[in-house]
Amino acid sequence: xxxxxxxxxxxxxxxxxxxxxxxxxxxxxxxxxxxxxxxxxxxxxxxxxxxxxxxxxxxxxxxxxxxxxxxxxxxxxxxxxxxxxxxxxxxxxxxxxxxxxx
Amino acid sequence: xxxxxxxxxxxxxxxxxxxxxxxxxxxxxxxxxxxxxxxxxxxxxxxxxxxxxxxxxxxxxxxxxxxxxxxxxxxxxxxxxxxxxxxxxxxxxxxxxxxxxxxxxxxxxxxxxxxxxxxxxxxxxxxxxxxxxxxxxxxxxxxxxxxxxxxxxxxxxxxxxxxxxxxxxxxxxxxxxxxxxxxxxxxxxxxxxxxxxx
Numbered sequence: 001x002x003x004x005x006x007x008x009x010x011x012x013x014x015x016x017x018x019x020x021x022x023x024x025x026x027x028x029x030x031x032x033x034x035x036x037x038x039x040x041x042x043x044x045x046x047x048x049x050x051x052x053x054x055x056x057x058x059x060x061x062x063x064x065x066x067x068x069x070x071x072x073x074x075x076x077x078x079x080x081x082x083x084x085x086x087x088x089x090x091x092x093x094x095x096x097x098x099x100x101x102x
Numbered sequence: 103x104x105x106x107x108x109x110x111x112x113x114x115x116x117x118x119x120x121x122x123x124x125x126x127x128x129x130x131x132x133x134x135x136x137x138x139x140x141x142x143x144x145x146x147x148x149x150x151x152x153x154x155x156x157x158x159x160x161x162x163x164x165x166x167x168x169x170x171x172x173x174x175x176x177x178x179x180x181x182x183x184x185x186x187x188x189x190x191x192x193x194x195x196x197x198x199x200x201x202x203x204x205x206x207x208x209x210x211x212x213x214x215x216x217x218x219x220x221x222x223x224x225x226x227x228x229x230x231x232x233x234x235x236x237x238x239x240x241x242x243x244x245x246x247x248x249x250x251x252x253x254x255x256x257x258x259x260x261x262x263x264x265x266x267x268x269x270x271x272x273x274x275x276x277x278x279x280x281x282x283x284x285x286x287x288x289x290x291x292x293x294x295x296x297x298x299x300x
Contacts, residue, residue: 034209046263066263083257
């Protein structure tokens with residue numbers, strides 16, 4: 001369910017550059033493989049939801065921020081002039097230091 | 103990419119049937135009650151809902167602004183909601199412009215705004231669509247017979263978490279004087295997913 005921007009505020013803000021984790025876990029995850037390691041830009045926060053990686057293993061999972069993150073096709077696939085916006089839990093993201101991308 | 107969607111769903115469907123039978127045996131649920139709940143949900147969910155939303159947004163600038171800012175808040179104005187499941191889902195409406203075109207996919211499974219559009223088309227759940235539209239959206243749209251101007255940028259939205267997406271297409275030229283019902287009749291399910299112009 002939608003929350004106010006303030007309630008949903010987490011570590012990142014719209015416009016922040018972030019890098020998706022390179023993890024390849026043995027368990028369930030909602031971090032798509034094609035986004036792993038890629039650098040993109042936060043479009044918006046979407047509210048807070050429990051991390052599926054923990055929920056799927058019946059572990060305690062406090063709601064955490066989820067963000068829409070936009071990636072250039074070239075960053076994801078090495079080709080293409082489009083963008084792909086992917087919804088990612090905060091645990092999948094870290095700040096990126098590579099402003100030369102996108 | 104998870105595996106073949108239909109193949110993976112078959113054992114799950116068998117488990118659901120088994121669980122339902124056990125619950126009925128023990129008197130915990132009434133089969134007729136489940137059927138009524140399902141029928142009521144399906145009666146409410148249809149692409150006609152999405153078409154009504156789009157037609158209203160074309161006719162009413164202020165509604166359009168509210169819909170794009172917070173779709174869940176705007177839906178009740180048309181007596182619609184993203185409820186129907188266990189909890190209300192967040193809806194994000196993304197508007198096409200003369201410069202940008204939006205396309206929706208769920209690469210990990212088949213997330214889709216069921217409450218507004220009804221059951222998703224079979225191709226939406228296919229591995230071919232899910233894997234290819236993020237890599238080559240222009241090529242995939244071409245296979246739907248939709249050739250976009252090369253100058254138009256494509257934004258693909260992968261609904262990989264808890265939000266569901268709906269495309270607000272561009273209003274066709276020459277329909278400025280049409281009423282809402284006539285406008286809604288022009289909107290297709292594929293247009294609401296982004297694989298057709300309208």
